[in-house]
Amino acid sequence: MGESVKIITSDFVKVNVTNSKTDAVVFERKFPKNLTILDLKNKLEVVTGGCSASMKLELYNGDKLVCKMDSNESLLGSYPIEDGMRIHVIDDFLLMSTEDVEKFNLTEQQYSQRTDTVKNFLKTNKLGKYDEEEMKRLEEKKREAAAREARLVREITVGSRCQVTVSGQPRRVGTVMFNGEIEGKNKIMIGVKFDEPLGVNNGSVNGKRYFDCQPKYGSFVAPSAVTIGDFPAEPDELDEI
Known part of the structure; x- marks a missing residue:
């Protein structure tokens, strides 16, 4: 008989956390994979100022949506989550104080200089619009589609x-x-x-x-x-x- 192969993965996952109130701040956190989504939301209350009862979670790889994490009873590890991915918290953030909001009101120059922003994260990892090769490929596809449609119209x-x-x-x-x-x-x-x-x-x-x-x-x-x-x-x- 052939030997069985065991795939060993970490019990923890290190992710970045952003929220829909402001993308001026990115938090890096490590969470156990056996955490339920509801327990994760409770922990994210402290990080983001959101409310666990109303917040919704989305999992991103760079700027691409992987899935919505919408089952409170499911374990974090049951989702296709990996180190370096991003959990985006969507909420009204009624628990966030006025002082917190004022702290996040940055000028474009101040925002560009920060290293803990979504923009900097995407730029550093060459993701989304900062992936030059991907943007060139998408631009070429747009040109081809436009040329194809122009030919059809004629x-x-x-x-x-x-x-x-x-x-x-x-x-x-x-x-x-x-x-x-x-x-x-x-x-x-x-x-x-x-x-x-x-x-x-x-x-x-x-x-x-x-x-x-x-x-x-x-x-x-x-x-x-x-x-x-x-x-x-x-x-x-x-x-x-």
């Missing part, structure tokens, strides 16, 4: 037959009636007149008309939801033999 011409595919809805066939910006939306939308009453409007939005069709035959959708092609009108069942 290919969609008024009068073309199309199929519209939107998550959670049946595929619909119709004719492109509009390609442009909708007032107040600041983005390109495609207006479609469907062959059947599967839409949501009559070609108008907020009282402004963009094309004409019967009620429930029109919709405005994102360019990515539109496929241009030879989509014949569905035959009327009454005309079928």
Whole structure:
């Protein structure tokens, strides 16, 4: 028989603690993993000035949400928590005194000079917007998405037959009636007149008309939801033999 492998982990976890009242201060604390979430909240009352009965806890890895720690009976170690992660306390902080609040009212310069802030933590560990490689990758993805949408918009011409595919809805066939910006939306939308009453409007939005069709035959959708092609009108069942 093969030897069994034991995975040994620490009984304690060292985390940073922040709160929704102010991100000017980051506390580093070590907690036992066999602590219930309710007991953890009681300890965090002293650290943050929050109330254990009303506070909510979120676990972060850098600036990425890992999970919400919302079961008071669960043990801290039952969550995927590791050293260096951050517990964020959300509360009204009615227990926090006026003196505490005044102490946290810092200028931007004072805040930047502190070493115990969320901003400094992210910067030191190159997380979130301070991860240059990640930000470059996200920026490149945005550019690619914008170029892809611009290409789609150019290919969609008024009068073309199309199929519209939107998550959670049946595929619909119709004719492109509009390609442009909708007032107040600041983005390109495609207006479609469907062959059947599967839409949501009559070609108008907020009282402004963009094309004409019967009620429930029109919709405005994102360019990515539109496929241009030879989509014949569905035959009327009454005309079928």
